[in-house]
Amino acid sequence: MSQTIVEITGLSKSFSDGEQRHQVLNGVDLSVATGDTVALTGPSGTGKSTLLNLIAGFEHADAGHIKLLDQETHNWQDRQWSHFRRAELGMVFQQFNLLSPLNVRDNITFPLSLLGKSWQPWCDTLIDTLGLSTVLDRRVEQLSGGQQQRVAIARALAHKPALLLADEPTGNLDQNAGEQVMALLCQLAAEANTSILMVTHSETCANFMTRRWHLDQGTVHE
Numbered sequence: 457m458s459q460t461i462v463e464i465t466g467l468s469k470s471f472s473d474g475e476q477r478h479q480v481l482n483g484v485d486l487s488v489a490t491g492d493t494v495a496l497t498g499p500s501g502t503g504k505s506t507l508l509n510l511i512a513g514f515e516h517a518d519a520g521h522i523k524l525l526d527q528e529t530h531n532w533q534d535r536q537w538s539h540f541r542r543a544e545l546g547m548v549f550q551q552f553n554l555l556s557p558l559n560v561r562d563n564i565t566f567p568l569s570l571l572g573k574s575w576q577p578w579c580d581t582l583i584d585t586l587g588l589s590t591v592l593d594r595r596v597e598q599l600s601g602g603q604q605q606r607v608a609i610a611r612a613l614a615h616k617p618a619l620l621l622a623d624e625p626t627g628n629l630d631q632n633a634g635e636q637v638m639a640l641l642c643q644l645a646a647e648a649n650t651s652i653l654m655v656t657h658s659e660t661c662a663n664f665m666t667r668r669w670h671l672d673q674g675t676v677h678e
């Protein structure tokens with residue numbers, strides 16, 4: 457059944473540099489439904505990461521509304537944002553943000569444990585598909601960039617979140633590794649019924665998504 461995962465209306469956000477306020481987002485309207493995969497493009501500094509941070513609750517808007525899974529977030533406290541991030545959100549960044557001293561298995565198990573869950577058959581599917589079964593017991597700092605990003609994808613999808621936010625997920629990889637990672641990301645997100653919102657500067661990566669938004673001068677155009 458199709459559901460609206462993210463619904464944003466009139467979202468505005470500015471930052472102060474001490475002297476001036478800079479309006480970054482200025483009345484953004486958008487929505488993401490189940491099964492959508494969206495590339496968010498736009499010039500550097502236009503607020504793409506800021507938009508992801510607002511959806512994840514790391515930043516708060518000056519004006520406008522963000523509904524997540526049909527719930528208005530305006531009055532959410534830290535506890536509700538944390539619960540949403542743990543249960544419904546997966547995140548993949550350019551810097552892989554893994555727990556480097558831990559092995560691959562523990563990096564994937566840790567966020568599941570916060571939900572009271574343990575390793576499950578879906579994790580084996582992720583590991584096998586991502587080609588990580590032979591490195592499960594290795595510390596992630598010993599892996600290549602491409603392998604580390606595949607661990608980050610396994611970690612992000614292990615709990616089958618409703619939404620995956622990705623910020624330049626292939627930015628640190630060569631083109632070949634980047635395309636492999638994108639193909640696996642799309643395949644596994646579809647299997648997990650996870651929608652994707654991905655910031656990218658890469659035309660190749662954007663072409664893996666089914667929808668395209670462009671952010672410029674504070675607003676988003678499809």
Ligand SMILES: Nc1ncnc2c1ncn2[C@@H]1O[C@H](COP(=O)(O)OP(=O)(O)OP(=O)(O)O)[C@@H](O)[C@H]1O
Pocket residue numbers: 471472478480498499500501502503504505506507
């Ligand atoms: N926490 C913050 N405090 C002050 N200014 C900020 C903060 N976060 C972002 N900005 C400013 O907001 C603007 C948009 O930043 P953002 O990182 O969202 O852009 P972006 O489109 O993701 O850029 P890039 O493509 O280069 O990663 C920039 O001018 C940035 O300096």
